[in-house]
Amino acid sequence: MASTAGAKRASRTRNDLPAETRAEMVELCNQMLADCIDxxxxxxxxxxxxxxxxxxxxxxxxxxxxxxxxxxxxxxxxRAAQLGGTVRGTARIAAERSRxxxxxxxIKDGMAHVNALSEALSTFGRAAREAIDTADEAEDKxxxxxxxxxxRGTDQWLWFVEAHVQADR
Numbered sequence: 001m002a003s004t005a006g007a008k009r010a011s012r013t014r015n016d017l018p019a020e021t022r023a024e025m026v027e028l029c030n031q032m033l034a035d036c037i038d039x040x041x042x043x044x045x046x047x048x049x050x051x052x053x054x055x056x057x058x059x060x061x062x063x064x065x066x067x068x069x070x071x072x073x074x075x076x077x078x079r080a081a082q083l084g085g086t087v088r089g090t091a092r093i094a095a096e097r098s099r100x101x102x103x104x105x106x107i108k109d110g111m112a113h114v115n116a117l118s119e120a121l122s123t124f125g126r127a128a129r130e131a132i133d134t135a136d137e138a139e140d141k142x143x144x145x146x147x148x149x150x151x152r153g154t155d156q157w158l159w160f161v162e163a164h165v166q167a168d169r
Contacts, residue, residue, distance in 0.1 A: 011081075011084040013082075013083070015084065017140055021138050022085070023085070025079075025085075025135060025138060026083050026084070027085075028134055029077070029080035029083070030080055030085070030088045030097075031097060032076050032127060032128070032131050032147070033073065033076045033080070033089050034088075034089075034097035034099075035098050035100055035124055035127055036069060036076055036124065036150075037094035038094050038095070038098035038100045038120075039069050039100060039120055039121070039124045040066060040069040041094075042103040042116075042117065042120045043063075043065045043066040044062075046062045046103075046113040046116065046117050047062035047063050049108055049113070050108070050113045051108040051109065052108070052110040052111070054110040054111075055110060062117065065117075072150045072153065075146050075149070075150065076146065077089050079143055099123070099127065100124065101119065101123065103116055103120065110164075111164070114162070114164045114165055118162050121157055124154055125158060128147050128150045128151040129151050131143075131147040132147045132148055132151060135147060
């Protein structure tokens with residue numbers, strides 16, 4: 001993760017977490033921020049381009065997900081700042097660092113968007129759970145709590161999206 005040199009450049013804070021822990025958590029937050037910004041733009045991509053019989057419901061759902069993910073972006077960025085770190089949240093940094101697969105640019109059908117967005121939400125949810133474990137191992141319960149909140153929300157949105165393809169037959 002982050003080096004101790006990164007901790008020296010951190011803003012002064014009276015936060016009592018060790019400098020190395022804070023540096024590690026800032027790096028974790030910045031990685032998750034890149035993923036989350038990418039997820040946010042992917043939900044808007046789906047929102048803008050969905051077509052088909054389920055258009056209205058999916059259009060509204062994807063917009064609601066986008067609003068929630070925008071809040072996650074803010075939570076993650078603010079946690080990095082609280083720890084004295086520099087937030088790295090530009091679109092270029094997110095594009096360079098995101099671990100999410102590229103969203104398909106050529107889909108219109110609602111179910112294709114459901115599948116693509118389900119994949120993105122699943123990947124991000126898994127990363128959020130890994131971030132919880134990393135923060136727990138670093139003994140930073142507050143950062144773990146941020147990612148726990150995000151993980152719960154992401155799982156709920158994944159459920160809402162996947163419900164469109166899980167009807168009993």
